[in-house]
Amino acid sequence: MMTYAPRSYLRGRVPRKKENMPKFGRFALLVLLTMGLVAGALASACGPGTRAPSPTPGMAEVQELRVNLAGEPATIDPNKASWIPERTVIMQVFEGLLGFNQDLELVPVVAKQIPSVSNGGISQDSLTYIFHLRNDVLWSDGQPVTAYDFEYSVKRLLSPELSAPYASFYYDIAGAHAYNSGVGSIESVAVKAIDDYTLQFTLVSPRYTFLHLVALWPAYPIRQDIITEYGDQWTEPGTYIGNGPFIMTAWVHQDHITLERNPRYWGTPPKLAKITISMITDQSVEYAAYLNNELDISRVPVGMEASVMKDSDLSLELVRFPQLVTFGLLFNVTKPPFDQKQVRQAFSMAVDRAALVDKVRSGVGKVAYSWIPPGMPGHQPDLGLEHAFDADKAKQMLVDAGYPNGAGLPSISFEYPDTAGSRVTAEFVHWQILNNLGVDISLEPMEPKAFSQYVNANHHMWAFSGWGADYPDPDNWLPELFRTGAGNNHTLYSNPEFDALVDQAMAEPNYEPRMALWRQAQQIVVEDAPVIFLFYPERFVLAKPYVKDLKTTGMDGQIVGDLFFKETYLLQH
Amino acid sequence: MRRYIVRRLLWLIVVLLAVSLITFTLMHLVPGGPWDRDKTLAPEVIENLNQRYGLDKPVHEQYLSFLANAIRGDLGVSYIYQDRGVTQILLGGLHVTATLAIAAFLIAIGIGVPLGIAAALRQNSWIDYVCVFFATVFASIPNFVLGVSLIIFFSVFLHVLPTHGWGTLDRVIMPAFALGAYPAALIARVTRASVLEVLRQDYVRTAHAKGLGRAAVLYRHVLRNAMIPVLTISGPQLAYLVSGSFIIEYLFAVPGIGRLFMQGVFQRDYGLIMGVTLFYAFVITILNLIVDILYAVIDPRVRYE
Numbered sequence: 001m002m003t004y005a006p007r008s009y010l011r012g013r014v015p016r017k018k019e020n021m022p023k024f025g026r027f028a029l030l031v032l033l034t035m036g037l038v039a040g041a042l043a044s045a046c047g048p049g050t051r052a053p054s055p056t057p058g059m060a061e062v063q064e065l066r067v068n069l070a071g072e073p074a075t076i077d078p079n080k081a082s083w084i085p086e087r088t089v090i091m092q093v094f095e096g097l098l099g100f101n102q103d104l105e106l107v108p109v110v111a112k113q114i115p116s117v118s119n120g121g122i123s124q125d126s127l128t129y130i131f132h133l134r135n136d137v138l139w140s141d142g143q144p145v146t147a148y149d150f151e152y153s154v155k156r157l158l159s160p161e162l163s164a165p166y167a168s169f170y171y172d173i174a175g176a177h178a179y180n181s182g183v184g185s186i187e188s189v190a191v192k193a194i195d196d197y198t199l200q201f202t203l204v205s206p207r208y209t210f211l212h213l214v215a216l217w218p219a220y221p222i223r224q225d226i227i228t229e230y231g232d233q234w235t236e237p238g239t240y241i242g243n244g245p246f247i248m249t250a251w252v253h254q255d256h257i258t259l260e261r262n263p264r265y266w267g268t269p270p271k272l273a274k275i276t277i278s279m280i281t282d283q284s285v286e287y288a289a290y291l292n293n294e295l296d297i298s299r300v301p302v303g304m305e306a307s308v309m310k311d312s313d314l315s316l317e318l319v320r321f322p323q324l325v326t327f328g329l330l331f332n333v334t335k336p337p338f339d340q341k342q343v344r345q346a347f348s349m350a351v352d353r354a355a356l357v358d359k360v361r362s363g364v365g366k367v368a369y370s371w372i373p374p375g376m377p378g379h380q381p382d383l384g385l386e387h388a389f390d391a392d393k394a395k396q397m398l399v400d401a402g403y404p405n406g407a408g409l410p411s412i413s414f415e416y417p418d419t420a421g422s423r424v425t426a427e428f429v430h431w432q433i434l435n436n437l438g439v440d441i442s443l444e445p446m447e448p449k450a451f452s453q454y455v456n457a458n459h460h461m462w463a464f465s466g467w468g469a470d471y472p473d474p475d476n477w478l479p480e481l482f483r484t485g486a487g488n489n490h491t492l493y494s495n496p497e498f499d500a501l502v503d504q505a506m507a508e509p510n511y512e513p514r515m516a517l518w519r520q521a522q523q524i525v526v527e528d529a530p531v532i533f534l535f536y537p538e539r540f541v542l543a544k545p546y547v548k549d550l551k552t553t554g555m556d557g558q559i560v561g562d563l564f565f566k567e568t569y570l571l572q573h
Numbered sequence: 574m575r576r577y578i579v580r581r582l583l584w585l586i587v588v589l590l591a592v593s594l595i596t597f598t599l600m601h602l603v604p605g606g607p608w609d610r611d612k613t614l615a616p617e618v619i620e621n622l623n624q625r626y627g628l629d630k631p632v633h634e635q636y637l638s639f640l641a642n643a644i645r646g647d648l649g650v651s652y653i654y655q656d657r658g659v660t661q662i663l664l665g666g667l668h669v670t671a672t673l674a675i676a677a678f679l680i681a682i683g684i685g686v687p688l689g690i691a692a693a694l695r696q697n698s699w700i701d702y703v704c705v706f707f708a709t710v711f712a713s714i715p716n717f718v719l720g721v722s723l724i725i726f727f728s729v730f731l732h733v734l735p736t737h738g739w740g741t742l743d744r745v746i747m748p749a750f751a752l753g754a755y756p757a758a759l760i761a762r763v764t765r766a767s768v769l770e771v772l773r774q775d776y777v778r779t780a781h782a783k784g785l786g787r788a789a790v791l792y793r794h795v796l797r798n799a800m801i802p803v804l805t806i807s808g809p810q811l812a813y814l815v816s817g818s819f820i821i822e823y824l825f826a827v828p829g830i831g832r833l834f835m836q837g838v839f840q841r842d843y844g845l846i847m848g849v850t851l852f853y854a855f856v857i858t859i860l861n862l863i864v865d866i867l868y869a870v871i872d873p874r875v876r877y878e
Contacts, residue, residue, distance in 0.1 A: 075656050161621075163618060165622075167615075180618075234656075254665075254826075255739060255828035285724060285824060288725065447605065448839065452605060456609055456613050488613050490613075
């Protein structure tokens with residue numbers, strides 16, 4: 001039994017020292033009780049509450065959208081940015097000469113109209129482009145946006161000191177390549193502000209997707225005086241001056257970014273007053289935050305798609321739409337046995353893509369038989385179906401190639417980045433090839449960066465990889481990947497017929513004939529099968545039912561609908 | 574004691590040099606560089622990037638210039654976060670990580686020590702079983718799993734706590750508990766065993782025989798001696814808190830510097846890796862020194878030359 005000497009008894013007998021205070025055991029219990037009470041008090045005082053009730057018509061009083069970016073953006077300087085999360089922020093704060101509408105067609109934004117040969121905006125030889133700017137576009141600090149801001153931006157983008165990743169996209173501008181390589185001068189770069197509201201570009205050779213490049217974020221306007229004064233630190237709130245529908249009012253690094261309506265925006269004011277962008281890196285925690293009503297839009301963690309689709313409430317909040325991305329299995333056509341077309345085609349027919357999409361990926365995405373995805377101009381839905389899954393035909397092709405039942409094949413290794421999604425696909429492919437061809441390939445998971453380097457150096461034999469659109473045109477999809485010696489050609493594929501078609505297409509000024517040439521070119525690639533096209537992924541996200549006018553496009557950044565956040569609003573909830 | 578401290582500080586410099594050299598070497602030996610990505614960059618762009626970050630210079634020159642800057646407090650530039658220097662990034666998130674680690678440590682001590690003592694004082698009672706159960710469970714659950722479970726229970730199920738972030742008490746408590754649970758369990762176990770052992774000692778019996786009250790015996794004789802093993806394990810616990818903060822910060826989106834380390838490695842951000850590694854080496858070495866000094870303060874038998 002615990003005895004406790006009352007204070008009165010101790011007084012005079014034991015000096016009042018710290019050691020003689022009440023027992024530790026009791027104290028510990030007191031602490032635990034207090035913690036419990038504090039937790040209870042917190043529970044009643046804070047917490048967002050229970051699930052939101054069904055929305056009623058009428059806009060919400062507080063128009064604040066809460067989204068997540070999955071990590072801190074590396075840089076939100078439009079000239080330097082290259083990763084998708086960065087684009088999300090940049091697109092809210094800046095606008096370029098041109099933009100895209102929901103159908104991915106070009107629309108004029110800061111420019112009054114899209115230059116064309118017929119309106120004189122493009123010269124007859126297609127080398128000179130003249131943009132007439134609106135005169136009512138303001139920077140968020142009140143200064144007018146002029147052609148000089150665009151000229152400064154493009155020249156800054158191309159400066160070798162900035163080492164911008166997307167500089168190489170603009171090498172069609174005369175003098176650009178030389179300047180960016182350090183051998184030319186900035187004056188020789190052929191982008192010029194003729195006056196405050198007229199901008200001229202001169203190209204080296206005709207590039208019929210130049211207007212698409214002008215619509216991309218590296219060509220957004222930049223304020224020279226801000227950069228001169230603040231240098232690299234200009235991307236902090238207060239000096240991050242843009243001309244878009246929102247301004248960045250707060251950036252707590254690694255924590256969140258706050259965007260608020262730009263009162264000086266020239267266009268229709270956005271309905272949203274505020275966008276709060278969190279930086280939760282873990283997919284499951286993002287999903288938990290959505291369930292806890294802390295986020296209005298969230299991704300669904302890999303593997304949970306099926307359970308979300310079955311949930312009666314969540315399935316109604318799903319937003320799905322195709323991405324301009326294709327995933328495939330890249331062969332290295334210089335390494336045997338993949339230097340034989342028949343072997344490649346045999347392997348292509350041995351993979352049941354439908355099973356991959358329906359069973360392994362729970363129906364998220366679409367089967368791919370060709371390279372250009374749906375939603376992109378140039379997509380050919382009927383192309384490549386002759387390579388559809390057919391185990392018997394595949395076996396026969398292998399026999400024809402000289403390897404009956406896989407006998408005589410050198411050992412085949414399959415490389416992939418060791419991420420959750422890729423692992424599953426790799427194991428599926430392994431099982432398919434084993435089951436349908438009797439060939440046991442060895443799986444080589446690699447750390448993502450090591451994998452990138454491996455494939456970039458063309459050391460791989462057979463690798464799982466993908467490609468996403470920078471802009472919606474086939475010239476971003478075919479030449480860069482399949483031309484002989486192209487920078488992103490990691491299949492080492494080389495077909496002079498294809499190269500000739502590419503040259504023709506790049507030189508063809510009219511849209512329809514150009515598309516016809518691209519279609520022919522894609523047919524050659526599909527026939528030669530340097531890549532087994534697997535699937536076109538789709539966005540699979542949850543959005544609260546009170547988020548209205550969330551306009552999804554293929555050119556969205558990290559967050560679904562972020563290209564048109566200026567049109568989104570919230571209902572009462 | 575003073576000479577001892579000075580000697581340890583000199584060793585600190587040696588440790589930092591060794592860590593910087595090993596990290597630098599390993600960093601450059603690992604396959605994959607900072608510019609390798611799925612969409613291959615144009616060769617001109619890669620050349621510009623290498624020039625900008627000094628990667629085109631010979632390796633030993635890069636290392637020496639890094640050292641020269643580090644001595645002046647400039648830990649270089651981050652390749653990912655191009656608009657801020659590494660020192661700036663570290664200082665920005667330092668107070669958050671420190672607060673998290675201290676909060677976790679306080680939870681560990683605040684739960685572990687009282688629980689262990691109460692369990693030892695009333696051996697085989699209900700509180701003893703609670704203590705042992707608590708210690709076993711929380712020593713076995715990985716902090717990541719515990720963190721996710723807390724989020725699911727308190728945020729998704731009960732809707733009483735926010736899932737992520739930092740700043741207010743309701744955001745601090747889950748990550749701090751997830752991080753501090755394992756040290757709490759360990760400290761509870763060690764405290765219990767240690768107090769039990771000390772209670773059986775002759776001098777405690779003597780103290781009781783002298784007529785000292787239970788409280789006096791507890792405070793003047795038992796605790797001071799029982800805390801020595803606890804302090805001994807505190808050193809490694811602090812190291813655990815530092816490395817555990819990487820995962821907890823990643824999970825709970827706490828804006829500290831723990832996340833930076835993992836990100837830096839995955840993206841081959843040489844600047845960030847060097848800066849963060851050196852920083853953590855410094856912190857752990859200093860913390861170990863403090864623990865060793867406290868050791869000498871608490872246990873008069875320990876003398877340093």
